[in-house]
Amino acid sequence: MTGAAESNLSQRQHAVSALLGSIPDVRWFSHTKKTLESCYQHAHLFGYLNPLRATPIQIVDQAAMEWIFRMNDSELRNSPCFDANYCVAIIMCEGLEPNPNVVDICIEHDIALLKSTLPSGETLDYLQGRLPQLLSPRCNKHGVFLAVMNTGVMITGVSGVGKSEVALDLIQRGHQLIADDVVDIYRRDGAELFGECSPTLKGYLEIRGLGIINIEKMFGPASVLDNYKLQLIINLRDATNSEIRNLDRLQPSLENSEILDLKVPTLNMLVAPGRNLSVLVEAATRDHLLRMSGVDSSLEFIHQHDLIMGVEGTDELETSDKKVQHRVDS
Amino acid sequence: MIERDIEVVNKLGLHARAASKLVKLTAGFSSTIKLISREQEVDAKSIMGILMLAATQGTTLKLTVDGEDEVKAADAVAALFADYFGEGE
Numbered sequence: 001m002t003g004a005a006e007s008n009l010s011q012r013q014h015a016v017s018a019l020l021g022s023i024p025d026v027r028w029f030s031h032t033k034k035t036l037e038s039c040y041q042h043a044h045l046f047g048y049l050n051p052l053r054a055t056p057i058q059i060v061d062q063a064a065m066e067w068i069f070r071m072n073d074s075e076l077r078n079s080p081c082f083d084a085n086y087c088v089a090i091i092m093c094e095g096l097e098p099n100p101n102v103v104d105i106c107i108e109h110d111i112a113l114l115k116s117t118l119p120s121g122e123t124l125d126y127l128q129g130r131l132p133q134l135l136s137p138r139c140n141k142h143g144v145f146l147a148v149m150n151t152g153v154m155i156t157g158v159s160g161v162g163k164s165e166v167a168l169d170l171i172q173r174g175h176q177l178i179a180d181d182v183v184d185i186y187r188r189d190g191a192e193l194f195g196e197c198s199p200t201l202k203g204y205l206e207i208r209g210l211g212i213i214n215i216e217k218m219f220g221p222a223s224v225l226d227n228y229k230l231q232l233i234i235n236l237r238d239a240t241n242s243e244i245r246n247l248d249r250l251q252p253s254l255e256n257s258e259i260l261d262l263k264v265p266t267l268n269m270l271v272a273p274g275r276n277l278s279v280l281v282e283a284a285t286r287d288h289l290l291r292m293s294g295v296d297s298s299l300e301f302i303h304q305h306d307l308i309m310g311v312e313g314t315d316e317l318e319t320s321d322k323k324v325q326h327r328v329d330s
Numbered sequence: 331m332i333e334r335d336i337e338v339v340n341k342l343g344l345h346a347r348a349a350s351k352l353v354k355l356t357a358g359f360s361s362t363i364k365l366i367s368r369e370q371e372v373d374a375k376s377i378m379g380i381l382m383l384a385a386t387q388g389t390t391l392k393l394t395v396d397g398e399d400e401v402k403a404a405d406a407v408a409a410l411f412a413d414y415f416g417e418g419e
Contacts, residue, residue, distance in 0.1 A: 138369075142373045159357070159376050181378035181379050182370075200381065200382050200384055212377070212378070
């Protein structure tokens with residue numbers, strides 16, 4: 001999908017300046033419009049300035065500086081370290097000052113040039129620590145993201161179903177808000193999803209009739225978190241009568257949602273008058289935690305009942321997964 | 331499904347009160363209405379999402395409308411943008 005590719009491109013573009021701008025005590029000499037897209041596949045995104053093995057982001061220390069001083073202008077221009085197609089940024093460390101011709105070349109070749117007082121080793125460590133989060137695959141989802149009993153729960157559903165109201169109730173009960181309405185989700189280490197809030201909206205919640213309220217000020221700093229691991233999605237749905245009648249009363253309506261190629265357990269919860277949603281979300285979270293520790297309340301009950309009845313577990317009472325397994329086996 | 335590019339023409343951009351007007355309008359339609367600005371896709375029925383876009387004057391947003399009343403909804407949203415959100419500039 002071209003849309004997705006484009007989105008990744010601008011995110012990475014944003015990431016370059018966000019990453020470099022966040023280096024402590026940094027000063028910019030030139031900026032770049034380049035992205036890391038083309039070089040993202042390379043194993044080494046950054047390293048010391050080295051004409052034998054140039055990297056997109058290069059660190060200049062005393063030794064590299066001496067090499068720069070030895071080269072004349074045209075040698076520098078033609079060096080792979082200042083290649084206009086490849087090099088994205090050069091960071092002068094240890095408070096080194098770039099000489100004027102280096103600044104000129106960087107401006108001409110659209111290379112970001114920065115200086116920092118940080119030692120070169122620490123700058124490398126800093127980049128290593130920050131880069132994975134900034135360059136990780138991202139997307140955003142419509143929903144409210146909360147930490148309920150130390151579990152990252154995203155509440156989704158169409159506009160007006162009551163997501164924010166449930167969130168307010170949960171915050172009142174001592175759980176923490178991460179993001180309202182737009183949840184920025186990123187994948188970390190290829191295996192975990194994390195959700196965070198866009199800086200514009202952080203700590204705010206919109207409630208119909210109350211407008212936009214400042215949760216952090218109203219409930220204290222402990223009521224808001226920066227980011228959290230996404231573990232469960234609860235999808236609120238306005239129930240029609242026939243849906244309520246046809247609901248499986250024995251087991252939760254669980255399925256998997258796919259976000260950034262990872263599966264997230266998703267519970268469909270019907271909204272109807274008289275259902276206390278925040279209590280239901282809490283109970284669903286507790287049930288999820290139990291299930292993750294190997295206890296499935298519904299199944300356990302069914303098995304216990306079967307034992308009392310003296311029957312073997314019948315096919316229709318088993319989970320769909322087991323049914324599939326049965327079919328595969330036979 | 332209707333897809334259309336719309337430009338933010340008013341001086342102050344998609345600021346808080348403009349966003350409020352937009353949400354009031356979109357909430358009246360049953361279609362799913364989305365606004366996309368660069369990588370961000372948000373629900374045009376939710377004020378927080380729209381505010382997050384922080385779209386300034388001159389920004390081009392992609393509008394997608396999907397549902398029974400999509401034609402009416404897309405026209406109404408485009409008209410509101412073109413009318414400077416009723417702010418006159």
